[in-house]
Amino acid sequence: MDNSETPVGFDVSLVEPWLAAHTRVVPPCRWTRLTGGHSNLTYLLADSNGAEFVIRRPPQGDLLPKAHDMFREYRIIEALHPVGIPVAEPVGYCDDRAVCDRHFYVMAKVGGSALYNGTDTAQHLDLAARGRVGESFMSVLASIHSVDPADVGLGELGRPDGYVGRQLRTWYGSWTASAEAADYDDPRVHELHEWLLDKMPEQGPGRVVHGDYGVHNSMVSSDGKIVAILDWEIATLGDPLADFAYALNAWAEPTDPHAALGDAATAIEGFSSRDELTSFYADKTGADLSNLPYYRSFNSFKTACIIHGVYARYVRGQKSTEGVDLQGLYDRIGASIELSAAHAADT
Numbered sequence: 373m374d375n376s377e378t379p380v381g382f383d384v385s386l387v388e389p390w391l392a393a394h395t396r397v398v399p400p401c402r403w404t405r406l407t408g409g410h411s412n413l414t415y416l417l418a419d420s421n422g423a424e425f426v427i428r429r430p431p432q433g434d435l436l437p438k439a440h441d442m443f444r445e446y447r448i449i450e451a452l453h454p455v456g457i458p459v460a461e462p463v464g465y466c467d468d469r470a471v472c473d474r475h476f477y478v479m480a481k482v483g484g485s486a487l488y489n490g491t492d493t494a495q496h497l498d499l500a501a502r503g504r505v506g507e508s509f510m511s512v513l514a515s516i517h518s519v520d521p522a523d524v525g526l527g528e529l530g531r532p533d534g535y536v537g538r539q540l541r542t543w544y545g546s547w548t549a550s551a552e553a554a555d556y557d558d559p560r561v562h563e564l565h566e567w568l569l570d571k572m573p574e575q576g577p578g579r580v581v582h583g584d585y586g587v588h589n590s591m592v593s594s595d596g597k598i599v600a601i602l603d604w605e606i607a608t609l610g611d612p613l614a615d616f617a618y619a620l621n622a623w624a625e626p627t628d629p630h631a632a633l634g635d636a637a638t639a640i641e642g643f644s645s646r647d648e649l650t651s652f653y654a655d656k657t658g659a660d661l662s663n664l665p666y667y668r669s670f671n672s673f674k675t676a677c678i679i680h681g682v683y684a685r686y687v688r689g690q691k692s693t694e695g696v697d698l699q700g701l702y703d704r705i706g707a708s709i710e711l712s713a714a715h716a717a718d719t
Contacts, residue, residue, distance in 0.1 A: 376401070376402040376403045376404070377403050377404060377405055377415075378403075379403045379405070379413075379415050380405075380413055380432070381413040381429055381431075381432055381472075381473075381474070382403075382413075382415070382427070382429070382472060382476070383472070384403070386470070386471050386472065387427075387471060387472060387476075388400060388401060390466055390468070390471045391417075391464070391478065394464050394466070395425075395463050395464035395478055396423075396463065397417060397419050397423070397425055397463065397464075397478065398419045398420045398421050398423070399419060399420065400419075400420060401417040401418060401419045401420070402417070402418040403415045403416070403417060404416040404418070406426065411431045412428050412429065412430055412431060412442075412605075413428070413429050413430070413431060413432075414426060414427070414428045415427050415428075416481065417478070424480075424481035425463055425478050425479065425480055425481055426460070426478070426479050426480075426481050427476060427477070427478045428442060428445070428476060428477055428478075428479070429442060429472065429474045429475065429476035430442060430474045430475075432474075441605060442465070442474075442475045442476055442477050443465065443467070443475060443477075444529075444604070444605060444607070445477065445603075445604045445605050445607075446462055446465045446477040446479075447525075447526070447529075448526065448529070448580070448604040448607055449461075449462045449479065449604060450462040450465075451524040451525050451526050452516070452519070452524065452580075454524075455519060455524055456515070457512070457515055457516055457519070457601075458512055458598055458599060458600045458601060459600055459601055459602075459604075460479035460480055460481070460482050460600050460602065461479060461480035462477070462478075462479055463477075463478040463479055463480055464477065464478045465477040465478075482591050482599050482600040483591065483593060483599050484590075484591035484592045484593045484594075484598075484599035484600070485591065485592060486587070486588055486589065486590060486591060486592070486602070487505075487587035487588065487590065487592055487637035487638070488588055488637060489634075489635040489636070489637055490635045490636055490637055490639060490640040491635055492637075493637040493638075493640060494640055496592070496594065497592070497594065497596055497642075499641065499642040500596070500642075501594060501595050501596035501642075502596060502640070502641070502642030502643050503596065503642050503643070503644065504595065504596030504597065505587070505592060505596045505597075505598075505638075505643060505644070506623075506643060506644025506648055506649050506652060507644065507648075507652050508596065508597045508598045509587065509590065509598055509619075509649070510649050510652035510653045510656065511598075511652065511656055512590075512598045512601060513582075513585060513615070513616060513619060513653065514652075514653055514656035514657045515656075516579070516580055516582065516601075517579045517580075517612035517615070517616070517657060518579075518657065519579065519580060520577075520579075521578065521579065521580055521609055526580060526609070529580065529607070529608055529609050530608035530609040530610065531578075531609065532577070532578020532579075532609040532610065533575060533578055534575070535575060535578070535581070535608075535609075535610030535611040535614060536568075536572055536573075536575065536610075536611055536614055536667075536670060537569075537572060539614070539670075539674060540565065540568055540569060540572075540670070540673075543673070543674050543677035543678065544561075544565045544677065546677050546678070546680070546681045547561055547676075547677045547680055547681075550680055550681050550683075550684035551680075551684075553684045553687060553688045554680060554683050554684035554687050555687065556680065556683065556684075556702070556705065558705075558706075558709055560709050560713055561673070561676065561677075561709060564669070564673050564709070564712050564713060564716065565673070567669075567716055568666075568669065568670055568673060568716075571666055571719065572666075573613075573663045573666060573667075575610075575611045576611070576612075576613075578609040578610055578611070579609065579610070579611075579612040579615075580607060580608075580609060581607060581608060581609065581610040581611065581612060581614065581615035582601065582604065582606075582607050582615060583606040583607050583608065583615070583618075584603060584606060584618075585601070585615060585618060585619040585622075586618075586619060586622040586623075587623075587637050587638060588637070589601060589602050589603045590602070611667075612657075612659070613659065613661070613663065613664070613667050614667050614670060614671065616653055616659075616667070617664060617667035617668045617670070617671050618671045619649075620646050620649060620650065620664075620668065621668055621671045621672060621675070621711075623638050623643075623646055623649060624636035624637070624638050624639040625638070625639060625643075625645060625646060626639050626640070626641075629707070650664070663719075665715045665716070665718035665719045666715075666716075666719055668711075668715040669711075669712045669713075669714075669715035669716040669719070670712075672708050672709075672711040672712035672715060673708070673709075673712040675708040676705050676708035676709045676712060679701055679704050679705050679708065680705050682701065683698070683701045683702060683705060686698060686701070
């Protein structure tokens with residue numbers, strides 16, 4: 373393991389023999405820690421033939437029962453890769469505790485770069501390439517939503533119907549449970565919850581929904597094409613329009629009030645507008661988007677509840693506030709509520 377890290381969470385003397393026996397990885401490997409994204413322990417493996425792979429396992433310590441589900445991620449890419457969805461090639465999955473104390477999986481390394489911020493994106497993509505990202509981004513999402521889960525062995529990934537209703541129950545429950553500890557409640561949240569329940573559209577066929585579809589989870593080539601979608605940990609079956617609206621909300625524009633608060637990747641010059649993304653998705657799916665304002669309101673409501681829960685954990689002292697912009701979190705909750713209300717008014 374020359375020029376290699378000593379990996380956290382993996383016993384190389386056990387894992388590399390397993391790789392040699394069950395995958396096309398040829399040890400010994402050079403291990404390099406990959407950072408960013410979720411807290412899963414992720415390493416780049418460079419094997420003896422010069423091939424590169426990524427190995428991924430849950431973090432150490434106590435975990436919630438359904439958190440950091442490596443098998444969920446692996447079974448999804450294993451199902452979607454053969455039908456042409458751009459995901460990393462699955463290479464191997466291990467759930468043998470004699471090899472590792474947690475399950476892990478291996479996938480082939482993909483090219484491109486995730487777009488986390490405008491500064492790095494400006495260096496990675498020229499103006500012409502930025503102009504191609506939006507259509508490729510929506511084309512991939514449309515392809516994901518066109519797959520019948522039962523046809524690829526994902527029919528049991530989750531309950532396909534009632535997606536928005538279940539999400540509302542979960543996240544409104546989170547808001548009400550956190551309000552006292554956060555010392556933050558807002559009557560608009562309760563009004564929006566009632567409105568969202570009352571106006572909930574009838575859901576069409578359930579499809580695979582990524583749950584966090586954005587350019588931060590997309591590997592983008594230097595010519596602006598989506599090479600692979602990563603981080604399928606929270607994917608399930610549900611309403612594809614909710615998934616689309618999530619992606620639309622997360623796509624920042626230069627004129628957005630919140631874009632100036634951060635270095636948003638898509639807020640720099642050259643990227644498609646949200647209206648163009650909507651046209652791309654509609655053209656590729658033929659979906660009826662007449663209820664799009666509802667779904668955008670729903671996702672902004674959900675975002676407010678998620679950030680509110682995080683804020684409450686900091687206020688309770690459950691997480692260290694060192695280096696954390698608590699006022700920024702507080703402001704984002706209010707901004708998300710306002711966006712949810714604005715989208716609701718557009719229906």
